[in-house]
Amino acid sequence: MPLSRGFHGRPRRPEVDPSRVPPGQYVTNDFPVLSAGPTPRTPLDQWSFTVQGAVDGGAKTWTWEELNALPQETFTVDIHCVTKWSKLGTTWTGVSVDTLLEDVATTAEYVSVYADGGYTTNVPLEDLMDGKAWVAHTFEGEPLEPAHGGPARLVVPHLYFWKSAKWVRGLDLTIDDEPGFWELAGYHNYGDPWREQRYWSD
Amino acid sequence: MGAVVAGAAAAARITWREARVVELIDETPSARTLVLDVPDWPGHDAGQHLDVRLTAEDGYVAERSYSIASAPEDARVALTIERIDDGEVSPYLAGDVVVGDAFEVRGPIGGHFTWRVGDGGPVLLVAGGSGLVPLMAMLRHRAQARSTVDARLLVSARHVEDLLYREELEALAADPSLSITYTLTRGAPERWKGFTRRVDMDMLQTVGPDAVAMPRAFVCGPTPFVEAVADALVSLGHTAAAIHTERFGPTGS
Ligand SMILES: Cc1cc2nc3c(=O)[nH]c(=O)nc-3n(C[C@H](O)[C@H](O)[C@H](O)COP(=O)(O)OP(=O)(O)OC[C@H]3O[C@@H](n4cnc5c(N)ncnc54)[C@H](O)[C@@H]3O)c2cc1C
Numbered sequence: 001m002p003l004s005r006g007f008h009g010r011p012r013r014p015e016v017d018p019s020r021v022p023p024g025q026y027v028t029n030d031f032p033v034l035s036a037g038p039t040p041r042t043p044l045d046q047w048s049f050t051v052q053g054a055v056d057g058g059a060k061t062w063t064w065e066e067l068n069a070l071p072q073e074t075f076t077v078d079i080h081c082v083t084k085w086s087k088l089g090t091t092w093t094g095v096s097v098d099t100l101l102e103d104v105a106t107t108a109e110y111v112s113v114y115a116d117g118g119y120t121t122n123v124p125l126e127d128l129m130d131g132k133a134w135v136a137h138t139f140e141g142e143p144l145e146p147a148h149g150g151p152a153r154l155v156v157p158h159l160y161f162w163k164s165a166k167w168v169r170g171l172d173l174t175i176d177d178e179p180g181f182w183e184l185a186g187y188h189n190y191g192d193p194w195r196e197q198r199y200w201s202d
Numbered sequence: 203m204g205a206v207v208a209g210a211a212a213a214a215r216i217t218w219r220e221a222r223v224v225e226l227i228d229e230t231p232s233a234r235t236l237v238l239d240v241p242d243w244p245g246h247d248a249g250q251h252l253d254v255r256l257t258a259e260d261g262y263v264a265e266r267s268y269s270i271a272s273a274p275e276d277a278r279v280a281l282t283i284e285r286i287d288d289g290e291v292s293p294y295l296a297g298d299v300v301v302g303d304a305f306e307v308r309g310p311i312g313g314h315f316t317w318r319v320g321d322g323g324p325v326l327l328v329a330g331g332s333g334l335v336p337l338m339a340m341l342r343h344r345a346q347a348r349s350t351v352d353a354r355l356l357v358s359a360r361h362v363e364d365l366l367y368r369e370e371l372e373a374l375a376a377d378p379s380l381s382i383t384y385t386l387t388r389g390a391p392e393r394w395k396g397f398t399r400r401v402d403m404d405m406l407q408t409v410g411p412d413a414v415a416m417p418r419a420f421v422c423g424p425t426p427f428v429e430a431v432a433d434a435l436v437s438l439g440h441t442a443a444a445i446h447t448e449r450f451g452p453t454g455s
Pocket of ligand 1: 030066222234251266267268269282283285286288289290291292293304332335374424448449
């Protein structure tokens with residue numbers, strides 16, 4: 001790799017465990033925002049969450065109150081944004097996707113996650129199961145701010161954070177993989193930060 | 203994976219290339235333009251960005267994203283970098299780098315925040331600080347293509363000396379189909395003709411075009427700025443899907 005003359009970088013932060021920082025990422029303490037358009041604001045009494053698509057027995061929908069009545073989990077994870085920042089040890093509360101899919105029978109292998117504002121992102125179904133993903137409404141003990149995806153966003157911490165759709169409203173279970181918004185705009189279809197899968201050709 | 207590509211410019215493999223600095227232009231006391239020679243640059247659309255990778259002697263690498271300031275028509279790739287005093291990468295690029303230095307770049311990246319003259323108009327461009335960079339690429343592209351698409355640019359900066367590309371914008375404004383409006387949020391010089399407050403609904407309405415004209419809006423800058431402007435546009439009746447945003451830097455909260 002060619003050296004950059006005179007570049008030393010910031011003194012390495014001793015408190016940061018390098019094994020928790022994927023290649024090309026840097027650790028930040030603030031919470032940058034990346035979205036393609038204005039922040040949508042759906043009133044909670046009009047909000048719902050739906051699991052639909054290739055599901056036997058039809059779609060299932062939860063109101064805001066029903067979602068909050070489901071078993072809640074509080075979890076602490078590292079998150080990695082494709083714009084290079086990582087944030088370690090973030091704490092969220094929400095409903096595990098396992099809970100939402102509990103009574104769902106499907107032959108689908110993919111999910112098209114959809115959100116207010118028309119945003120979609122695609123994730124293999126198995127990447128949302130077995131404790132790997134949540135629909136979260138609380139960040140560090142506070143209601144999730146609209147700019148960060150409130151009232152609720154998907155959190156899939158093992159993939160780049162654009163997969164963690166803000167303003168999430170449902171999961172569309174699909175037989176075929178259907179690239180979403182950023183995936184169609186040249187970003188990687190899967191997005192594993194540890195393999196630095198940022199762009200389609202990575 | 204090859205199917206998942208939008209736009210011709212994105213079709214080339216996004217590989218690291220060595221960029222050599224051929225010219226440096228001081229734009230403001232805190233911002234500098236780096237003109238780069240990038241062998242085999244695949245071309246870009248106005249509004250796209252690239253990734254910069256710096257490598258220290260001990261092998262440590264730092265990557266950051268920078269918007270492309272130059273028009274797709276230009277042979278060279280220009281970046282304009284605002285120095286963040288406690289930053290890791292921007293003080294190096296906007297301060298230490300000299301002509302002849304090289305570093306790695308890859309791109310172009312981003313198929314959403316882009317505009318080509320063929321997309322038509324009207325267009326409304328709203329910039330906060332260094333958020334002007336990708337919008338400048340759009341205006342440079344528009345000028346090079348001799349487009350007369352109705353374009354309105356609103357630039358917000360703290361002080362008059364922070365305004366980027368002032369002379370060039372003044373020259374571009376000779377075109378009657380382009381209007382340029384400035385607002386300064388931390389005090390203005392005497393006889394200042396622009397606005398002197400943060401962007402709000404009234405200001406956006408004055409700059410136009412009205413929501414009924416269905417402009418494509420491009421809003422770029424620090425996150426709180428983009429949030430406020432995009433919300434104001436929605437309140438003015440602009441369609442959310444026509445409002446394109448790009449957010450630089452931290453939340454500020
Ligand atoms: C798509 C995209 C395009 C971009 N285009 C440009 C561009 O054209 N020109 C440009 O100058 N920058 C641009 N940026 C921002 C750029 O990528 C870096 O974030 C910026 O240069 C700061 O990097 P740094 O290493 O100097 O600071 P860091 O070491 O990352 O941060 C140091 C400190 O500065 C704060 N900080 C970080 N970024 C900013 C910021 N932008 N404003 C204020 N405070 C900040 C951090 O919170 C931290 O406290 C773009 C970012 C993105 C995501």
